[in-house]
Amino acid sequence: MVIKIGGQIEKVNGKEMTYNEFVKRYMEKNQPVVLTGLMNGWRACKDWVTCEGQPNLQFFSTHFGVSKVQVADCGTREFTDQKRQEMSVSEFIEHWLSNSASQCSNETQTRNDQSVLYLKDWHFVKEYPEYLAYITPVFFCDDWLNLYLDNYRMHTDPDAYQENYEICCSDYRFVYMGVKGSWTPLHADVFRSYSWSANVSGKKRWLFLAPSQSHLVFDRNMKNCVYNIFDEVSETKFPGFKKAIWLECLQEAGDIIFVPSGWYHQVHNLEDTVSINHNWFNAYSLSWVWNLLLRDYNEAKEYIEDIRDICDDFEGLCQRNLAANTGMNFYDFFTFLMYFALANLVLLCELRGRHEISTASSSTVAHHLALNLGYIRKITLEMKHMHVLEENHGCILDMIRTLEEPRFSKLYMSLGRTYGMIHEHLHLSSDLGEALGDDFMVLDVLKPYASSQICTPEDLIKFMDNIFAELGNNYIEELSV
Numbered sequence: 001m002v003i004k005i006g007g008q009i010e011k012v013n014g015k016e017m018t019y020n021e022f023v024k025r026y027m028e029k030n031q032p033v034v035l036t037g038l039m040n041g042w043r044a045c046k047d048w049v050t051c052e053g054q055p056n057l058q059f060f061s062t063h064f065g066v067s068k069v070q071v072a073d074c075g076t077r078e079f080t081d082q083k084r085q086e087m088s089v090s091e092f093i094e095h096w097l098s099n100s101a102s103q104c105s106n107e108t109q110t111r112n113d114q115s116v117l118y119l120k121d122w123h124f125v126k127e128y129p130e131y132l133a134y135i136t137p138v139f140f141c142d143d144w145l146n147l148y149l150d151n152y153r154m155h156t157d158p159d160a161y162q163e164n165y166e167i168c169c170s171d172y173r174f175v176y177m178g179v180k181g182s183w184t185p186l187h188a189d190v191f192r193s194y195s196w197s198a199n200v201s202g203k204k205r206w207l208f209l210a211p212s213q214s215h216l217v218f219d220r221n222m223k224n225c226v227y228n229i230f231d232e233v234s235e236t237k238f239p240g241f242k243k244a245i246w247l248e249c250l251q252e253a254g255d256i257i258f259v260p261s262g263w264y265h266q267v268h269n270l271e272d273t274v275s276i277n278h279n280w281f282n283a284y285s286l287s288w289v290w291n292l293l294l295r296d297y298n299e300a301k302e303y304i305e306d307i308r309d310i311c312d313d314f315e316g317l318c319q320r321n322l323a324a325n326t327g328m329n330f331y332d333f334f335t336f337l338m339y340f341a342l343a344n345l346v347l348l349c350e351l352r353g354r355h356e357i358s359t360a361s362s363s364t365v366a367h368h369l370a371l372n373l374g375y376i377r378k379i380t381l382e383m384k385h386m387h388v389l390e391e392n393h394g395c396i397l398d399m400i401r402t403l404e405e406p407r408f409s410k411l412y413m414s415l416g417r418t419y420g421m422i423h424e425h426l427h428l429s430s431d432l433g434e435a436l437g438d439d440f441m442v443l444d445v446l447k448p449y450a451s452s453q454i455c456t457p458e459d460l461i462k463f464m465d466n467i468f469a470e471l472g473n474n475y476i477e478e479l480s481v
C-alpha cells in the first residue's frame with residue numbers, strides 16, 4: 001500500500017533554541033520536531049560507535065554482554081507487537097554478527113536463525129547508573145514519569161507476582177539496537193507519554209500521524225489498529241486508512257526526535273542503528289494520560305459488564321483490569337497527582353519563603369510551578385466532576401507523613417533542582433540540599449492544611465485552594481489553565 005506523505009518533520013538546531021521556545025513551539029502545541037546539535041560530548045557517541053560510524057558491537061559485548069534484554073523478532077507478530085524473547089546482550093550481538101557475516105558472503109540462507117532481531121527497551125540507566133552514557137537534554141528534563149519511578153511504584157498489586165513488573169516498569173529510559181531492516185510497528189506511546197529518541201549511530205525513518213487523524217488507523221469498532229502501514233491494509237477492515245496523511249522524518253546520527261503525546265508512529269532502521277529513547281510526561285501532557293485512562297477504563301468496564309451482578313466488587317475489578325492493561329489505574333494516577341501537587345506546592349512555598357519572588361529566574365520558576373499546579377488542579381477537577389474514586393473510603397495520602405518521608409524529600413528536591421537548572425536559578429538548584437526539617441517555614445505554611453488526609457479529588461482541590469489562598473492571589477492566571 002502506498003501511503004500519503006504530507007510533509008517532513010521540522011528540523012531545528014537545538015543549541016539555538018531556548019527552553020521556553022521549545023515549550024511554546026512544540027511541547028504546548030504537541031508538535032514533533034527534530035533537534036540537532038544536542039549530543040556533542042556524549043560518552044555513548046564515543047564508546048558505542050566505531051571510527052567508521054558503525055555501532056561498536058565489540059564494545060557492547062565486552063562491557064555489557066551479561067545484561068539480559070528484551071529482543072523483538074521483527075518478522076513475527078504477537079497481538080499488537082512483535083514477538084519478544086529474552087537473551088543476553090552477547091547472545092544478541094553474536095546473532096547480529098553471524099547474520100551480517102552470512103549476508104556479506106552471500107551465503108544461501110539455509111539456517112533458520114536469519115530472523116531480523118531488534119533489541120528494545122533495555123533499561124540501560126537503571127542497570128549502569130555510574131556509566132553516564134549521555135546527558136538528557138534540558139528540553140526533556142521536566143520528566144515526572146521517571147522521577148516518580150525513581151522513588152515510587154506506579155502500581156502495586158498485592159495479589160500479583162511482581163518480578164516482571166520490577167524490571168519492565170522500573171523506568172522508561174531505554175537503549176535500542178537493531179540491524180538495518182529492523183523496525184517498530186505502528187503505535188502511540190505508553191500512557192500517551194512523550195518520547196525522545198536520539199540516534200547514536202545509524203539512520204531511522206519515522207512515519208507520524210497527528211492525533212486528530214488517529215481514528216483513521218482503527219477499525220470500525222475503534223478496537224484494532226493497523227500493525228504495519230506498508231502492508232496491504234484491508235479497506236473493508238480499516239476504511240479510513242487510505243485517507244491518513246503522514247509526516248515523515250529521516251533521522252540521522254546526532255539527531256534527536258521529540259515525539260509528542262498521542263501521535264501514532266512507525267519506525268524503520270535504514271542502517272544498523274543504536275538509539276537512546278525515553279518516555280516521559282509532565283504537567284503539559286497530564287490530560288493525555290487522563291483521557292487514555294478514561295478510555296481504557298470504559299473499555300475494561302464494558303468487557304466485564306455481563307458479570308456486574310455477580311461481582312462483589314465490580315469497580316475494584318475494573319480498576320484491577322485497567323492497571324493490568326494500561327499499567328496504572330485511577331488510584332495510581334490520583335496518587336501520582338497528589339505527590340506532584342504536594343511537591344510543586346512545597347517548592348512554591350520554599351521559593352516565596354526563602355528568596356522572595358524577586359529575581360527574574362525565581363519568578364520564572366514560580367510561574368512554572370504555578371502552571372503545573374493549574375494543570376494538576378484541572379485534571380483533579382475533572383475527576384471530581386466525574387465522581388471517580390468517590391467510593392474510596394481509605395486515605396490515599398497522609399500529608400504530614402508524606403512531608404516527612406525521605407523518598408518524598410528526594411522527589412521534590414529533584415524536581416526543584418530540575419527547575420533550578422532549566423530556568424538557570426542557581427539558588428534553587430543548590431539550596432535544596434536538605435530535607436524539610438521541623439523548623440522549616442514551608443511546613444508552617446503547609447501544616448495547618450495538611451492535618452486532614454486526602455482521600456478524594458475534592459479533598460485535593462480544597463487542599464490546593466487553601467494553600468493558594470495563603471499565598472495570595474499571585475497565581476490566578478496560571479491556576480486557570
Ligand SMILES: O=C(O)CCC(=O)C(=O)O
Nearest residue numbers: 183184189195197267277
Ligand atoms: O526506534 C524505534 O524503533 C521505536 C522508537 C519509538 O517508538 C519511540 O521512541 O516512541
